[in-house]
Amino acid sequence: MDDGTTTCRTVGWNGISFSCPVNWETFVSGNRHLVFEQDFQPVFELRWHTNTKDRHAAVLRNLQQESDLSLQTTLPSSWKALTASYSVSLLTEKKHSIIKAALLTCRKCHTSILVFFEDSAGSLKDSHNLLRSLQCHPGKENDCTLWAIQDFQLQIPADFILDNYSFAAGLSRLSFSRAGTTLYVCRLAPAAERLQTASLAEIMLTLGDIPVDTAAVIHEDDSVCYQSQPTISQQILIRLKRKMPFHWMTLRHHRREDRLSGLFFEDKKPLPEKTIHAILASYDIIPL
Amino acid sequence: MTLFPSKSDSVPSRSQALQCVPKRNDTIHWEELDDGSILFTYPLPLSPFFLALYKRFGKNRGGSPTRKLQLDKLGSHVWQQIDGKRSVKEIIYNFSKSHNITVQEAEHAVTAFLKSLGQRELIALH
Known part of the structure; x- marks a missing residue:
């Protein structure tokens, strides 16, 4: 080898x-x-x-x-x-x-x-x-932690704490939390075989575990996205069910690498869009 | 010499298990379907009492009860790799390359699959 x-x-x-x-x-x-x-x-x-x-x-x-x-x-x-x-x-x-x-x-x-x-x-x-080559503390200009394992990498703000992780065959999941915000990072392989049995939107909603119709999902080039915008009364109702009212999730298809990468956020309060987009921009698949 | 060796003595280590060569059970009937998937027909292990009941009251009174198992595309690929020569390690490497997944993931998938085949007595490890 x-x-x-x-x-x-x-x-x-x-x-x-x-x-x-x-x-x-x-x-x-x-x-x-x-x-x-x-x-x-x-x-x-x-x-x-x-x-x-x-x-x-x-x-x-x-x-x-x-x-x-x-x-x-x-x-x-x-x-x-x-x-x-x-x-x-x-x-x-x-x-x-x-x-x-x-x-x-x-x-x-x-x-x-x-x-x-x-x-x-x-x-x-x-x-x-x-x-x-070891680095054990973030650089001066960047207060983010690098998470690079298997064939995926992303930068997450250092105050997100790792809660759990699992590396099953074809599905890797990491979960983080920060002051009420929960972040799930997932990566699926091989994408072609996953997409034979379900669409990108269906896979995203299954992983996100929320009962939403696929019509509510925004479709872009090789990616799908869903963001919940509950009214005050809906927020109260969802909180009474002890569930999180605010969700933001996306699943991307990396055709060349034959992978799916997903980010799932949930919180009781509106989610920080700037942080979400910074994490999403850093999330990439690195071919082995 | 111990009369009853402890169970932990007989369990191979991870590296020993990876060196093992899986061999198909020749008594099992299997066929490749048109879509490339594998269909097994294997006898259902029953105690003599239930076997006697089956022979007396079952639909197919002459034969022994059987069960069918159809493998998916990934399982069929692993089954085709089992030729009595390739070790578990080689099957894992081949599976990882052919399905474009990491060796670590291939190890999880292949070992779990071989374990389930072994529990059904469809393969044996040598």
């Missing part, structure tokens, strides 16, 4: 982003836990935690207590490039002194990042490249 060239792609998940080899499959194992596999064998794991102050020494002490790994006192030259941005500590196996884990703490945002190497010899070079 590996032809020797290291073509990379960007991965972004819950506050961190980096570039990793395209032949590494990224598995989301938790809200802040990613596992990388090559040819169905795990090679590399990444866990992280955001802190308000530098907890490098405390986390390192806990790691040493709870594992049989020992601290490597001298840092190899290949790791020294990382020390400009991170406090770096390496943990090795006591018997063979093979590097098994690394703890990195960002000097700027104090995020603790634990790297675990499953296959040290094979993955170490690619892992170094990955760690050099």
Whole structure:
């Protein structure tokens, strides 16, 4: 599977982003836990935690207590490039002194990042490249978090918190919330087979789970959109049913990539149009 | 030596399961329909008591009760890949390429499908 060239792609998940080899499959194992596999064998794991102050020494002490790994006192030259941005500590196996884990703490945002190497010899070079490209805090000009996993990516304001996610066969879903607003991001594949049995509007209304006639849906080129505009009395009635009165949803067909991408917003109050359009503009499918 | 090995000992790991080669059950009758989908006709596993009842009172008294199962396009494609030589891993890679989905998604779909075929005794893993 590996032809020797290291073509990379960007991965972004819950506050961190980096570039990793395209032949590494990224598995989301938790809200802040990613596992990388090559040819169905795990090679590399990444866990992280955001802190308000530098907890490098405390986390390192806990790691040493709870594992049989020992601290490597001298840092190899290949790791020294990382020390400009991170406090770096390496943990090795006591018997063979093979590097098994690394703890990195960002000097700027104090995020603790634990790297675990499953296959040290094979993955170490690619892992170094990955760690050099690591970003754990948003840039000055942009307060958005990059979410780039599988073959889709989008930028979401950092105050949207990840609630849930699922990666089923052909349907990936992420859900976020911010002060009463709920956002669902979904991506379906392959689009051609989905569209054989249902129209774009029908798929969107099924995913959005609201009983609306397809006639109310706005059709554009390769996309459909629906926005609810309830009157005051309708809002009261919907709220009595303990449902959200304001909905905004869209489903786009990416013909070339054979994918469907959807965004679904719901709230008790009118939705922020500017934020919606900014997220929609950043949502794209990246061919693997 | 343990007389009754624990269940966890007999469950293969993920990497072992991916190396396994699925093999079709030769006793199962299946046919390819005009639209390319696969139709199975397989015997319904019944206890001797219910089998005796079926033979006495059932419509087809001479034979044993059967059930039919028609696969969709994706399932039929996986069934065609099962040739007793390709491993689960190879089937996953082929499925991922032919349907333009990620390997991760193909693994979810293919393993769940093979599991359901195995539960119906239509395939065995070697």
